[in-house]
Amino acid sequence: MASHITLLHTSVWHRRDWLLRVGVSLCTTPVLAQSGGAATLPVAQSLPDELARALQKKQPLIVMVSLDGCVFCLQARQSHLSPMYKAGVAIVQVDMRNNQPVLDFAGKLTTHDQLTRQWKVSITPTLLFFGPGGKEVAERMEGAYLPDFYGPYLEDRLVQGRKAL
Template identity: 70%
Template sequence: MNELTLNLALKRRHFLSVASLGLSQGVWAQSGASAVLPTPQSLQAELNRALQQKQPLIVMVSLEGCPFCRVARSSHLVPMQKAGAPIVQLDMRSAQAVLDFQGRSTTHDQLIKQWRISIAPTLLFFGPGGKEVAERMEGGYLPDFYGPYLDERLIKGRQAL
């Protein structure tokens, strides 16, 4: 077995073990309606509201049918949003219109491509002028670590404001 094949096999085994852990704990096998985050009409307006609260704007980039997105949304982001954290969602492959941080009309998918995002979920943390103020969170994390990584990014984002 060459090194590339071995590396792919190890990654696949790791993914399957993480997935089975999540399923056995009921993390991905949730019933009922899935949690929903608001989709913005204007990122500029959402950012202004976030900055009035002295918070970074969190933008979740999601993909329909993505189990990792569903876990991040229902376990972490929706509860935070209900508690008042400024969080919105943009969807990969969506032609839904949105105004960017400069007030220009675009679509979810065009904006996501402009930001060079290819992994769902991805969380971005924006501050004044639509500049990223903390490191992106890309992909799914183990459930035990997602919350602490998210908290770390929020602290850095707030400090940058």
């Protein structure tokens, strides 16, 4: 009986140690990856200018609403959005709960957080697809999708957005 209690006690400590390690790695991974440049996107500064550049390429402007520390945001950036940006797709990032200034589509100064509230975004990551006049031209992608389906759903939204231009 004493050996069973010792084994149970040891098992609990191994489980706690494992959970602690996983928790620490999840907390530090976004910071390390974002600072490494591999999973970064340009931060939105002037939506009218960024939209104009996208429309010149006959593309919708993709705006990723992110949250600092969001593991699913990091995955979307690393797996899909950063490579697309590097390939020339117009993408910017707006950070929920961030007071960084940005010009909205009307040319009015606001903050990233105010934009996310204005757009009624409550889940990260959320991708929005904007066309002329700052109007959404495709269905939003809200939250995490299964990794195997994220790319096809994203491509579908881009097709929708391009057709609406």
